[in-house]
Amino acid sequence: MSNSTDPRATRSRAAILVAARSLLLDEGPAAVTHQRVAQQAGVGRATVYRHWPQAEELLHDVMTGVDIPFFHEPETPVRPWLHSQLRKLADELATPQVAGATLTLMQGALWDPYIATQRDECLEALNERLEVALALAVTNREIDISADPIDLSALLVGPIVYRTAMQAGTVSHQLIEQLIDSLGRWHDGSSREDQPDRP
Amino acid sequence: MSNSTDPRATRSRAAILVAARSLLLDEGPAAVTHQRVAQQAGVGRATVYRHWPQAEELLHDVMTGVDIPFFHEPETPVRPWLHSQLRKLADELATPQVAGATLTLMQGALWDPYIATQRDECLEALNERLEVALALAVTNREIDISADPIDLSALLVGPIVYRTAMQAGTVSHQLIEQLIDSLGRWHDGSSREDQPDRP
Numbered sequence: 001m002s003n004s005t006d007p008r009a010t011r012s013r014a015a016i017l018v019a020a021r022s023l024l025l026d027e028g029p030a031a032v033t034h035q036r037v038a039q040q041a042g043v044g045r046a047t048v049y050r051h052w053p054q055a056e057e058l059l060h061d062v063m064t065g066v067d068i069p070f071f072h073e074p075e076t077p078v079r080p081w082l083h084s085q086l087r088k089l090a091d092e093l094a095t096p097q098v099a100g101a102t103l104t105l106m107q108g109a110l111w112d113p114y115i116a117t118q119r120d121e122c123l124e125a126l127n128e129r130l131e132v133a134l135a136l137a138v139t140n141r142e143i144d145i146s147a148d149p150i151d152l153s154a155l156l157v158g159p160i161v162y163r164t165a166m167q168a169g170t171v172s173h174q175l176i177e178q179l180i181d182s183l184g185r186w187h188d189g190s191s192r193e194d195q196p197d198r199p
Numbered sequence: 200m201s202n203s204t205d206p207r208a209t210r211s212r213a214a215i216l217v218a219a220r221s222l223l224l225d226e227g228p229a230a231v232t233h234q235r236v237a238q239q240a241g242v243g244r245a246t247v248y249r250h251w252p253q254a255e256e257l258l259h260d261v262m263t264g265v266d267i268p269f270f271h272e273p274e275t276p277v278r279p280w281l282h283s284q285l286r287k288l289a290d291e292l293a294t295p296q297v298a299g300a301t302l303t304l305m306q307g308a309l310w311d312p313y314i315a316t317q318r319d320e321c322l323e324a325l326n327e328r329l330e331v332a333l334a335l336a337v338t339n340r341e342i343d344i345s346a347d348p349i350d351l352s353a354l355l356v357g358p359i360v361y362r363t364a365m366q367a368g369t370v371s372h373q374l375i376e377q378l379i380d381s382l383g384r385w386h387d388g389s390s391r392e393d394q395p396d397r398p
Contacts, residue, residue, distance in 0.1 A: 027310055028306065028307070028309065028310045029229060030228060030229040096309065099309060100306075100309050100310075103302065103305050103306040103309060104306060106302050106306075106364065106365050107227065107299075107302040107303060107305075107306040108227070110227065110295065110298060110299050110302060111225075111226055111227045111299075119365070120367075123365065123366050146377070147377060148371065148373060148374065150368070151358070151362070151371070151373075151374050151377070153361070153366075154358040154359075154361045154362040154366065154368075154374065155358050155374075155377065155378075157361060158357040158358035158359070158360065158361030158362065158365075159350070159353040159354050159357035159358060160353075160357070161357065161360075161361060161365075162352070162353045162356060162357030162360060162361070163350070163353040163357065165305065166305050166318070166322065166360075167322050167352075167353065168319075169349070169353075172347065172350070174347060174350075175347065175350050175353065175354075178345070178346060178350070178354065178381060179354075179381075181381070182377060182378075182380070182381035
């Protein structure tokens with residue numbers, strides 16, 4: 001891709017990224033072609049080719065920098081914090097944009113090593129943050145964990161991805177509580193009976 | 200699509216479906232174009248257009264008839280049967296072909312109403328079969344269920360899809376036991392302590 005510092009090139013590069021991202025979210029990765037991106041960005045097709053000779057690299061650059069804003073900086077007590085993070089995740093994944101970006105990343109990773117690297121970094125970050133949070137819960141004597149640390153995100157995030165991005169359904173308060181319960185034995189102040197019984 | 204009974208048309212139609220399925224599994228849905236399919240099937244591009252004027256319809260027909268071979272005809276005791284079904288599911292989803300087909304179906308469904316119908320039928324069948332199996336476990340006095348019936352597949356299948364198709368990891372015996380435990384309170388003969396402690 002071009003390293004030009006020409007402001008016009010910078011502008012067209014930015015316009016191309018915005019157009020490619022919009023096509024990706026609206027129509028899926030198959031729509032991110034040089035022709036469609038050029039059309040949507042209002043630039044010539046040759047300009048898109050100059051910046052990104054391969055459509056795959058463009059797709060990769062569109063996906064890079066999608067940060068996962070979850071499970072950062074845990075708070076004690078950990079249980080309500082975890083519930084609120086999982087609720088936010090479920091609400092974001094219920095939007096077509098985030099569901100689309102997530103499944104596109106996961107599916108693209110099966111065929112594209114660039115995207116696989118991107119996916120692995122995302123998922124490892126997620127699992128590491130959950131490990132940190134649960135370690136804090138152990139230190140804080142909130143829980144005796146019975147789950148394997150490597151399974152934390154599969155247990156907590158897997159059902160939420162399935163329910164939202166795959167089943168196009170909503171995640172109930174009860175489901176989140178059940179996911180949290182499945183990690184091990186929670187003590188007194190943090191058991192599910194003490195949580196408000198919202199739907 | 201063509202309804203011709205000309206044996207040559209029937210042969211080319213079958214060859215096109217095989218070629219499209221192979222491209223889908225190897226390279227993803229973006230590879231299922233008239234040109235690539237014609238090349239792979241060894242037929243002219245016009246022949247592909249005659250059978251499937253739209254590539255989306257071809258993609259849909261490739262996906263149709265993918266049956267999910269899981270959770271059929273439950274047996275008592277339900278718990279070991281459920282464990283064996285989840286193990287088979289995890290092993291199948293660990294293959295690139297099944298992981299690819301699953302994520303392609305899920306992702307394609309976000310943009311294509313045909314594929315969305317296909318996905319919904321698959322996922323509803325899965326959830327209904329799990330409801331039937333768990334109802335049998337209740338009748339058989341194996342479990343007091345605390346999970347919402349609508350969440351059964353999210354709780355059991357979600358973590359397995361996440362761990363295999365997304366994290367490219369393996370599903371341990373312990374994880375399957377934990378998923379089964381998360382559904383409610385299992386009684387005596389079917390508690391996890393009575394299961395062999397395989398890795």
